[in-house]
Amino acid sequence: MSHDIAAPSGAMDRATESHGKVTPGEIALAVVIGRTSEYFDFFVYGIASVLVFPKLMFPEFDPVMGTLYSFGVFALAFVARPIGSIIFMQIGRLYGRGVKMTIALFLLGSSTAAISFLPSYAQVGYVAAWLLAACRVGQGLGLAGAWDGLASLLSLNAPAGKRGWYAMMPQLGAPFGFLIAAALFAFFVTYLPEEDFLSWGWRYPFFCAFAVNVVALFARLRLVLSPAYSQMLETRSLAPAPVFEMIREQGWNVLIGAFAPLASFALFHLVTIFTLCWATLFTGLDARTFLIIEMVGALFLAAAIVASGVIADRIGRRTLLGWSAGAIAVYSFFTPWLLGGGVTAQTVFILIGFTLLGLTFGQSSGSLTSNFSSKYRYTGAALTSDLAWLVGAGFAPFVALGLSSHFGLFTVGGYLISGAICTLASLFINRQLVMND
Template identity: 35%
Template sequence: MSHPPRPKASSARRVIVASLVGTSLEWYDFFVYGTAAALVFNKLFFPHFDPLVGTLLAFATFAVGFVARPLGGVVFGHFGDRLGRKNVLVVTLLLMGLATFAIGLLPTYGSIGAWAPAILVVLRFLQGLGLGGEWGGAVLMTLESGHPRRRGLNASWPQVGVPIGLLLANGVLSLMGGISSNTAFLTWGWRIPFLLSGILVIVGLWIRRSLAESPLFQESSDAPTDAHPPIVEVLRRYPRQVLLAIGARVGVDVAFYIFVLFITTYVATYLGLPKSYALNAVFVAAALQIVFIPWFGHLSDRFGRRPVYLLGAVGAAIWVVAFFALLDTGNALLIMVAAIVALFLHAAMYGPQASFISEMFPTRVRYTGASMGYQLAGIVGGGLAPIIATALLDHFHSSVAVSVYVVAMLAVTVACVLAAPETCRADLQAAPEPSGAARTAAARQEA
């Protein structure tokens, strides 16, 4: 079987840098919203509720973005599989940036009443659409453009956009909180990070427009294609891969949003400690993830995706108990240790995750299939995690129930990773075997 010409190292690096910059900006937008939901949206858009209930409602609007992400994955995945990865990435970045900028201009409940949270939900939905299409394109550009033996490392770089985006979001919000009084921050300070998105998007668009299309996609686009839309082929031929991808991701997502978002609610609202304790801890831990994630991606190229992934999942399930115990001490240093170890273990799952999920699908439907599995998990994982955790804390007044919830979700991830095949040596030009049900249906048609 002939292989596409291998791109020069400089070309692969350019793709990685462009994907990383764009993904970092999109996650900045996403996390600015999440952190603001934990800190101020309960006061600005749901002012007539108890603080914990208001936070719960603010997290509900946060979850809307996760509901929109699978739709964005399917819509943009369709065009990414049919028309190419590059142009879709430009559109998703623009959509996310404009929605975030508009949130910075949005009047609060005190100005326009119930219209404020309603418009907030719409803008959050648009954010979710953009991010739903972003992940698959950014990961596939790096996965399909680099050396076959470095797919785990290359595909992990767009994942690094998550801690970079988190750093930018928390850094800007912390800066605004530091230079403005509490009243000024609630009045106008929280808007600045959202408005900055407009400038950042222009930079990201300029970088992405210089990219060349993925070599593997160019080769597959010359071959005969199935007449059915990519989503139909994925559901008919690869349903098992989609389900395994969802399960492999769901525990990772739950753990992450407990470690980086719910920590703020727990420390500031439940324990009554300065919110800076949580923000600083997450800031340092996220900075270290910039190194941890590609390192674990590299290890997955050497030892396989599954062993590295399982190390992180089992470790995180054990650590979550110690995580809350350290938070309960009220000691700023121990809270930081809790966050650093938590995100180290998360990186062990997140580093190989992009290549592991993407390698389950053939090139002609890889954008759609990988995006579906990844983004559907976000609804029951990251989208609901802060809501469920806050509700459990409100009902039981203890972190034990939250820990049990995280461990249960990580158990699902462990089971699905064990059930999935090892993909680090898979030939991306060869279509994976369809699931058993799809093979049976095909055999009946041939008969």
């Protein structure tokens, strides 16, 4: 959920020479902590959208329809993200980066924590669903505003031939955030009766979100407000530009960049959220068992993200994205047999899926943002990522469940193939544009 911006080499050195040194280790730690907190918030909601909300917020519907409504609310955060980027960029210009980030992270954490206090449908009727939707929009707005540019500092500070290695570091927040969220839910579904879990146990992971975001806030503010970072903004290497001016001047680059990571983003929520939904709704597998399988998959995801940094520095980031998209297309053909099989087949589906996700997700963020001129790169990267998540991941669980419940699991494979085709087409078009320049 992060953005990656390429910028002229040496900018970081000039900034640190003038205003003190910011070490890559400090930047990496702040980036990983920040991304982990963001993904933790979103995965806590994602898991609850399968195990909790269909029963508490939409109990008048059958389990499949209730889950579809839950996934519809899930998508609202991704709809809100581009709006949040526009709002918080303006806040940053008027009141400064510290104010912007503080408001954004408190909004993100508060929206997540507020969900833990929500009443159920049995208590207030449809008002419960509307309150849930409002909190979900708050999560999306807060996540957009939490964009801090620290991932860009890593990229700017990358030694020659190490861009892929530095690009993968922020992406490690995804497996770490998922592991924490899944472990919390696995604990409560294991040791609590279902009645207690649905009454109060599910609320504790949401309580934790606020504390996690406070830690992330201070870790990131320490660097975002540093003189070195400020100097980079002053040189316009990381300066925000007016959104509509950027779209008018370089909207084509936004469109191409938004479609480049679709293979990765479509797979992202299919292997984490949709598979949990399918297993609990249609196979009778208990949530605890499948969460543990997914936690093992998250370890594969982390290892594959690290491997993507090594591979990308040898063959190129875009080449790795292309080959990974092709591998996802092949993998999608086996979806009906693996996901529709027994526990062993589903475990194979999860582990292979998480591994492929790591290889492509590790290098997917901002892979084409170097197309933007330096004036528009900061704003272009933010909106490109927002749109990519909206198109590729926001509606993925909803679409996959809707199609598979009516037409079968082969449609999930078709959905994955469409994402792979979009990625390959975007990379091809970008290559032609570069060759013609």
